[in-house]
Amino acid sequence: MQTKPVVMEKFHIVHTSFVVDLSFTNNITILMGYSGVGKTAVFSFIQECMSIDKRILCINFIDYQKNIGEILEQTSGKLIVIDDADVLLDSDARKHISLDEKNQYLIIGRNPADLFATKENIFELVSTSVGEHTVFTIQPYL
Secondary structure, X not given: OOOOOOOOOEEEEEEOOEEEEEEOOOXXXXXXXXXXXXXXXXXXXXXXXXXXXXXXXXXXXHHOOOXXXXXXXXXXXXXXXXXXXXXXXXXXXXXXXXXOOOOEXXXXXXXXXXXXXXXXXXXXXXXXXXXXXXXXXXXXXX
């Protein structure tokens, strides 16, 4: 499923020696990859921006006891970033995300089931050393 981003097409932040430079081509971006490549670090950098950019809502393992589906249903106009999505999202929440036209999603996990995703939605994190910085970008998952 491919639809244009409804909240933002780019996210860019510099955090100490790290640069997060993400370009979104779809309303749902699923970020997959091996452990240790920096997915959770990128999540934490985005989460820090949540206090100054009201368009961002971050959800992770700390929220496991909350009703994630209810949070998603009550939210509008946000880039919703979900780390540990494999654990946090049940089938109903995944279906809601796949049909949600009010929000944009960056989903970090390994299981795209029930998200009606195509290869255009699935990306992997890439890190590149540029001088003293590590730059995180995303590229289509092969």
